[in-house]
Amino acid sequence: FCVFFEIDNCHGRHHPHINTSWILFKEGFDKCKQQTGHTVKMGVSSCRTVRGCGQYVASLATLWRTTTDIQANWQSILSNLDRNNAMASIAKPGHYNDPDMLQVGNPGLSLSEARAHFSLWNIVMAPLLAGNSILNMDNMTLSILTAPEVLAINKDSLGKQGSRVTPSNSTGSEVWTRPLSDGSVAVALLNRGAQEMLISARFQDIG
Secondary structure (H helix, E strand, C coil), rough: EEEEEEEECCCCCCCCCHHHHHHHHHHHHHHHHHHHHCCEEEEECCCCCCCCCHHCHHCCCCCECCCCCCCCCCCHHHHHHHHHHHHHHHHHCCCCEEEEECCCCCCCHHHHHHHHHHHHHCCCCCCEEECCCCCCHHCCCCCCCHHHHHHHCCCCCCCCCEEEEEEECCCCCEEEEEEEECCCCEEEEECCCCCCCCCCCCCHHHH
């Protein structure tokens, strides 16, 4: 079986350029696997710079937080999405940028916001850690979290993180894409605003 540990620095400061505690944990988990055969996956908090910890974190951890703690509101979700996008080049198969856990099913999000949140986390290959109450989950929340066509994007074997392919603009419309293993491209059309709008994507943007 597989065990997952989250190593949180709890607002720690003044770590060396290479966080030695992460290295020690990784060495200990590797030894555990050698002795027991049990795989240990490690998540760390946090890595938010490509030129700093981003240069080595994928060699140590399975996933790493790229953002502040997420809240169950639309602005927090968009903020974490943007910060996570800045780290897209670091992700690779088996190693993931983590914009924090899903807020689907928690008070504070509309139905359309919850659907967009889940779709975008799949486009950017985020770890899908449910942050809602599993025991008190309604059918709509369950249907969002288990949508097979959306989950298939997250699990695609190419393991390449999706990203925004159109610049931010005053209308709040954006196009996000993720290349898939069969040569196709998953596309998400994002409306960041509160009003309905028509969003189109150009083939030259999608790739």
